Amino acid sequence: MGFDSIIGHEKQKSMLLSLLEKERLPHAFLFSGPEGIGKKKVVLEFAKHILCDKGFACGVCRPCIKVDRGSHPDILQVGNEESIGIEQSRSISKEVYEYPYESQRRIIIIDNAERMTREAKNALLKTLEEPPSFNIFFLITPSERDIPLTIRSRCMRLVFSPLHREQLKEYFKSTLLVNNEKAELLSYISHGSIGSGLFWTMEENFSLRRKIAELVLGKNKSFLRASVIAEKVAKSQREMTMFLSFILSLYRDVYCVRECGDTAMIVNKDIRELLEWEKINLVRIKTSIQRIEHTINLLRYNVNKWLIFENLMLRLMESA
Numbered sequence: 319m320g321f322d323s324i325i326g327h328e329k330q331k332s333m334l335l336s337l338l339e340k341e342r343l344p345h346a347f348l349f350s351g352p353e354g355i356g357k358k359k360v361v362l363e364f365a366k367h368i369l370c371d372k373g374f375a376c377g378v379c380r381p382c383i384k385v386d387r388g389s390h391p392d393i394l395q396v397g398n399e400e401s402i403g404i405e406q407s408r409s410i411s412k413e414v415y416e417y418p419y420e421s422q423r424r425i426i427i428i429d430n431a432e433r434m435t436r437e438a439k440n441a442l443l444k445t446l447e448e449p450p451s452f453n454i455f456f457l458i459t460p461s462e463r464d465i466p467l468t469i470r471s472r473c474m475r476l477v478f479s480p481l482h483r484e485q486l487k488e489y490f491k492s493t494l495l496v497n498n499e500k501a502e503l504l505s506y507i508s509h510g511s512i513g514s515g516l517f518w519t520m521e522e523n524f525s526l527r528r529k530i531a532e533l534v535l536g537k538n539k540s541f542l543r544a545s546v547i548a549e550k551v552a553k554s555q556r557e558m559t560m561f562l563s564f565i566l567s568l569y570r571d572v573y574c575v576r577e578c579g580d581t582a583m584i585v586n587k588d589i590r591e592l593l594e595w596e597k598i599n600l601v602r603i604k605t606s607i608q609r610i611e612h613t614i615n616l617l618r619y620n621v622n623k624w625l626i627f628e629n630l631m632l633r634l635m636e637s638a
């Protein structure tokens with residue numbers, strides 16, 4: 319019920335509840351932290367606490383049910399698109415001056431707030447300067463530095479950390495009903511994020527992961543294959559990010575196997591034979607890591623994803 323259904327983030331949850339209890343809710347929050355760790359889930363559960371008829375996210379009153387169904391008229395959500403434009407920002411600005419339909423308050427959720435265009439950010443800033451008091455804004459972002467300071471300074475900031483491996487393992491075991499070994503692997507390769515773990519449970523992604531490893535580590539080099547894989551991976555920003563962080567973890571593992579000799583530290587335990595197969599030298603491992611990090615950085619700009627991913631794989635293959 320309510321916050322109990324969310325694993326981790328104990329400090330943040332109790333802080334939010336105490337603000338609500340003391341009736342000291344700010345008019346805007348900024349939630350930041352890695353993707354897929356439950357930031358939006360915390361917002362939605364907290365919305366239930368705020369809007370619930372009984373005041374504690376009972377889960378059975380009409381407002382609670384509407385929140386669960388995603389049909390509460392006093393919750394306004396944007397941010398599932400590639401970018402958040404001026405029109406959306408303006409429609410929010412217009413709505414905030416209307417009274418809420420059914421509740422004392424209106425919840426405005428801007429997910430992926432860093433994707434707001436400059437105009438959208440400016441329009442939001444104006445709204446945040448003097449919003450009617452019945453509105454509460456929740457800005458959610460994986461990268462706080464992409465939110466202008468002028469907006470940040472008007473929000474109460476809550477930083478969310480990746481979940482612990484044990485928490486994740488338990489979560490995967492209980493919700494996906496996978497065995498201990500699979501849950502353990504998922505807890506390693508998901509880097510603290512439930513969302514990432516779920517991504518890797520999809521068969522297509524999981525098998526592509528191995529193909530990429532074979533390719534870049536030199537066991538199965540093929541330029542044609544690299545291009546086909548790049549096309550698949552470049553479908554969306556999210557997939558691209560997931561696969562890039564996988565490749566990064568791969569090279570960190572190779573480094574680990576080579577330098578520390580401590581195999582307990584490695585993340586990609588299921589493809590260990592590929593990590594040990596790898597014969598590239600230390601300097602090349604480091605250059606490769608820099609290349610991957612550079613590509614991850616490039617993703618922040620409007621680039622041709624297919625091209626930069628293909629280019630990265632070709633470069634990595636060359637040094638393998």
Ligand SMILES: [Zn+2]
Pocket residue numbers: 369370371372373374375376377378379380381382
């Ligand atoms: Zn309720």
